[in-house]
Amino acid sequence: MAVVQTIFLQCPSASISSFSASPSTTINRVSVKFMVSCCSVASPITVVNGNVDKRPSERDEVRLGLPSKGRMATDTLELLKDCQLSVRQVNPRQYVAEIPLLSNLEVWFQRPKDIVRKLVSGDLDLGIVGLDTVSEYGQGNEDLILVHDALEYGDCHLSLAIPKYGIFENINSFKELAQMPQWTPERPLRVATGFTYLAPKFMKDNGLKNVIFSTADGALEAAPAMGIADAIVDLVSSGTTLRENNLKEIEGGVILESQAVLVASRKSLIQRKGVLDITHEMLERLEAHLRAAGQFTVTANMRGSSAEEVAERILSQTSLSGLQGPTVSPVFGKRDGKVTADYYAIVICAPKKELYKSVQQLRAIGGSGVLISPLTYIFDEETPRWRQLLSNLGL
Ligand SMILES: Nc1ncnc2c1ncn2[C@@H]1O[C@H](COP(=O)(O)OP(=O)(O)OP(=O)(O)O)[C@@H](O)[C@H]1O
Ligand SMILES: O=P(O)(O)OC[C@H]1O[C@H](OP(=O)(O)OP(=O)(O)O)[C@H](O)[C@@H]1O
Numbered sequence: 001m002a003v004v005q006t007i008f009l010q011c012p013s014a015s016i017s018s019f020s021a022s023p024s025t026t027i028n029r030v031s032v033k034f035m036v037s038c039c040s041v042a043s044p045i046t047v048v049n050g051n052v053d054k055r056p057s058e059r060d061e062v063r064l065g066l067p068s069k070g071r072m073a074t075d076t077l078e079l080l081k082d083c084q085l086s087v088r089q090v091n092p093r094q095y096v097a098e099i100p101l102l103s104n105l106e107v108w109f110q111r112p113k114d115i116v117r118k119l120v121s122g123d124l125d126l127g128i129v130g131l132d133t134v135s136e137y138g139q140g141n142e143d144l145i146l147v148h149d150a151l152e153y154g155d156c157h158l159s160l161a162i163p164k165y166g167i168f169e170n171i172n173s174f175k176e177l178a179q180m181p182q183w184t185p186e187r188p189l190r191v192a193t194g195f196t197y198l199a200p201k202f203m204k205d206n207g208l209k210n211v212i213f214s215t216a217d218g219a220l221e222a223a224p225a226m227g228i229a230d231a232i233v234d235l236v237s238s239g240t241t242l243r244e245n246n247l248k249e250i251e252g253g254v255i256l257e258s259q260a261v262l263v264a265s266r267k268s269l270i271q272r273k274g275v276l277d278i279t280h281e282m283l284e285r286l287e288a289h290l291r292a293a294g295q296f297t298v299t300a301n302m303r304g305s306s307a308e309e310v311a312e313r314i315l316s317q318t319s320l321s322g323l324q325g326p327t328v329s330p331v332f333g334k335r336d337g338k339v340t341a342d343y344y345a346i347v348i349c350a351p352k353k354e355l356y357k358s359v360q361q362l363r364a365i366g367g368s369g370v371l372i373s374p375l376t377y378i379f380d381e382e383t384p385r386w387r388q389l390l391s392n393l394g395l
């Protein structure tokens with residue numbers, strides 16, 4: 001008969017990967033139950049005869065992890081607010097909050113990397129973080145599913161950068177860097193990075209063997225000038241930090257393009273009650289908002305002999321097609337005692353980028369009184385990402 005033991009580990013930043021494997025190798029025919037207490041959230045992992053129990057922890061609430069600090073934190077709350085999913089947090093030091101519109105959902109504010117770790121461990125069901133964080137801390141774990149891969153903020157890329165000066169002056173591509181005779185087993189290329197999974201993987205995948213890595217939490221860009229490293233792998237967005245530190249990116253040196261994403265645990269989506277429904281609603285709202293954010297509603301009046309004739313004129317112009325096509329409605333007036341429609345009101349959606357072009361095209365075909373208003377949401381019949389998610393889950 002199996003013996004079950006419970007051990008409590010108290011660790012401020014416990015990650016499952018740091019300890020889950022070792023006990024299972026030494027304990028045979030004995031079940032050990034660890035309680036990992038981390039930021040006041042405790043969840044059991046049961047190791048039965050060497051196998052980690054992957055059942056979701058016992059709780060009824062669905063948990064969404066949001067960044068507690070850093071540049072992603074405010075933008076994430078703003079995006080949710082724009083989707084009418086405002087987060088209610090009693091005070092900023094409280095790590096648990098709610099979205100009143102989504103009952104049975106708990107919001108947990110966590111560091112981005114801990115959101116990914118807790119999705120993997122089953123302590124969170126959903127999370128919003130940068131793709132770079134999912135890739136670095138998720139390490140290709142198949143339990144992590146990207147529900148929405150482009151939330152349109154937090155844009156940056158993970159890149160290899162080298163000095164502009166010295167032996168690197170004429171090196172402009174990864175290939176040239178890899179072929180430099182300087183890198184040998186005795187004197188490898190020294191790379192400083194906080195991305196200790198993605199950076200070595202990239203080097204290995206691209207065949208650069210003579211390389212070693214050092215890690216630091218911030219201000220990596222200083223490492224080459226300090227003589228600690230030859231190159232760095234770090235996030236770049238405006239490129240200012242690299243420029244100010246005399247570093248350059250090289251062709252073939254981009255490891256990952258990143259922006260904020262909505263990520264979920266596959267296990268939670270399939271097994272935990274309520275997760276799929278909440279995910280569906282969040283996805284619909286996010287898609288509807290993000291689609292609308294790029295468009296304006298344009299209304300105008302046009303003289304015409306029939307709705308079809310007006311529609312034909314509109315459809316002859318490339319920037320005026322709208323979502324499904326223009327809405328054309330008669331505007332009735334009285335002429336010689338008879339009710340007639342000499343004018344038609346038209347409503348279309350136009351991409352923000354093409355706004356002025358749309359107005360010019362409308363004028364060219366006889367449009368007048370052109371009104372432009374912001375669009376809040378565009379709900380389609382079904383979001384393609386939802387269909388994709390269901391098929392990914394085999395549902
Ligand atoms: N310069 C940048 N511009 C845009 N987005 C960025 C930039 N740097 C990072 N990000 C995105 O924001 C996320 C959070 O980065 P941020 O630096 O704010 O927090 P952090 O790295 O967790 O904290 P810290 O830098 O204090 O360790 C990153 O994972 C990335 O997705
Ligand atoms: O291309 P840029 O717009 O200059 O941005 C890039 C910088 O932004 C991030 O640093 P952050 O501001 O998060 O500071 P950190 O080094 O303390 O993480 C990143 O680590 C780069 O250093």
Ligand SMILES: [Mg+2]
Nearest residue numbers: 070217218235
């Ligand atoms: Mg940072």
